[in-house]
Amino acid sequence: MTLAVPATPALRARIPGSKSLTNRALLLAAAADSTSALAAPLVSDDTTAFREALRGLGVRVDVAEDDGVWTVTGLGRGPAGTGTVWCADAGTAARFLPPFAATGHGDFGFEGSDQLTARPVAPLADALRRLGTDVTTAPGGRLPLRVRARGLDGGALTVDGSLSSQFLTGLLMAGPLMSAPLALRVPDLVSRPYIDMTLALMRHFGARVDEAEPGAFTVEPTGYRGTDLSIEPDASTASYVFAAAAVTGTSVRVPGLGLGSLQGDLRFTEVLARTGARVETTEEATTVTGTGVLRGGFSVDMGEISDTFMTLAAIAPLADAPITITGIAHARLKESDRVAAVEGNLRALGIRAETGPDRITVHPGTPAPARIVCHRDHRIAMAFSVLGLRAEGITLDDPGCVAKTFPGFHEELHRLFPRHAVPTATNLPAVEGN
Known part of the structure; x- marks a missing residue:
């Protein structure tokens, strides 16, 4: 016809609003040294799960009833304390938040729904171990995942980028919170546009990150500064x-x-x-x-x-x-x-x-x-x-x-x-x- x-x-x-932008901005604002306002964030199961997971890590997130703006009071560092974080179905929470937690100090557990538990986190857990973090997972490299955090020193690391760009994103976003530069080499990177998005947002929040050649990233330990963003x-x-x-x-x-x-x-x-x-x-x-x-x-x-x-x-x-x-x-x-x-x-x-x-x-x-x-x-x-x-x-x-x-x-x-x-x-x- x-x-x-x-x-x-x-x-x-x-x-x-974009889920990818909303959840990345939430984490970067949580790590920043002051307050950030996120306008027009996505309000959905995944983003509210991510927001509540951050609250479980001690981050304050206020939601304005009149205009829907989310105001995040940054920690200026990684989280501290103990607790179990519920990720629901949100793959971004299970992959972005453990590296953030590892830059802090404490004992943090990450759990999720049956659907999320079926998705692998072994490559991320392995990368965090090679950076010096004590990480355990359930059999098969799946959730629940536990991080016993005492900060991250940075250093050189090669990770497999063929499975999910979310693993790399979580590590990149944690880089400015480490005590020394992080040098990541990523062969066979999939979903390159999501990495470009991550880098742009990191720079928006004050990070210094360079890519000397395709798949070779250096992240300086600058921390993040609070800033506003419209999603x-x-x-x-x-x-x-x-x-x-x-x-x-x-x-x-x-x-x-x-x-x-x-x-x-x-x-x-x-x-x-x-x-x-x-x-x-x-x-x-x-x-x-x-x-x-x-x-x-x-x-x-x-x-x-x-x-x-x-x-x-x-x-x-x-x-x-x-x-x-x-x-x-x-x-x-x-x-x-x-x-x-x-x-x-x-x-x-x-x-x-x-x-x-x-x-x-x-x-x-x-x-x-x-x-x-x-x-x-x-x-x-x-x-x-x-x-x-x-x-x-x-x-x-x-x-x-x-x-x-x-x-x-x-x-x-x-x-x-x-x-x-x-x-x-x-x-x-x-x-x-x-």
């Missing part, structure tokens, strides 16, 4: 409304997400342009307009923007030729094995899909009605909800899991596309425990 290109002005999407809309979340514009032949604009964005996932719009969508990015906003067709017949490496690969894979059945996505092996270690989860749900919809260790190929087809298995993974739920705008009979087994990053997702999708069916939390039973 050919869709008409809209002649009306672009719809303005209401995208909440951008989440580019990963914006991928769903951009993809929805492409498949419905409408035009959607996201203010606050423009040329100066710190988020690599905005590059998802470049992939949409390859499918035939029109993309306009200015200093103030990004707009995507569907052109009536969805072109396939290409292969794209999405390793650096892997949080958006599911968005493309979910709408790929609507294209006019197969689409192959590569570079996504590390996506198997996220909230779910995302490559397998996408393949399984596409097959349930009657769509031909083939996978390898780091790739998936999706063929064109007409999706049959099916119930999507979300695996408690917010990105699976949101990606297949976009396909549901063009395919009848798609439902979700766990619509409420979107609260991890976008509690109002279903309502916003319905507001933007009221003529299309949207699987929502109101017409499906919630899964117990969510």
Whole structure:
């Protein structure tokens, strides 16, 4: 079916703040020497879990009722004391906070949900041990993780960057709190845009960090200074409304997400342009307009923007030729094995899909009605909800899991596309425990 290109002005999407920026800024503000104000932070399960985890480490975070600004009173150092920190489902909390704790003094435990406990922390624990910290984990290198902290001296360290950029991010952000420079060498780094985001935010909070050559970082023991920051809309979340514009032949604009964005996932719009969508990015906003067709017949490496690969894979059945996505092996270690989860749900919809260790190929087809298995993974739920705008009979087994990053997702999708069916939390039973 050919869709008409809209002649009306672009719809303005209401995208909440970036999770990646919010949680990084929370930690840097907590380590700073004075108070910082974070405007427009994301309020979701993951960010509130991170905020509460910081409070468990003795950091004061005040939330303004009138404008939603989060004010963080920095410790000016690592935390001190004892206690157990609950990370809930937040992978960033389990990977950013142990290095922060290790720069302090005390005995800190980190625990999480069953879903988070299934995700590995062994590479991080090993790196902290090599920096001189006493760290223990559960069998298999998983949570619970315990840090007996007495400060970190810094020094030279080589870490495996092929599994998750979050391990490296946690170590980098701890660097300015060490007593001597930290020299990190990281071969095979995945998700490079997230490291660039981390470095930019560290510098915003006063850190000195250099990269003499790709993957070779030196962090000076400068500490952090308190500063204010306005959080951008989440580019990963914006991928769903951009993809929805492409498949419905409408035009959607996201203010606050423009040329100066710190988020690599905005590059998802470049992939949409390859499918035939029109993309306009200015200093103030990004707009995507569907052109009536969805072109396939290409292969794209999405390793650096892997949080958006599911968005493309979910709408790929609507294209006019197969689409192959590569570079996504590390996506198997996220909230779910995302490559397998996408393949399984596409097959349930009657769509031909083939996978390898780091790739998936999706063929064109007409999706049959099916119930999507979300695996408690917010990105699976949101990606297949976009396909549901063009395919009848798609439902979700766990619509409420979107609260991890976008509690109002279903309502916003319905507001933007009221003529299309949207699987929502109101017409499906919630899964117990969510």
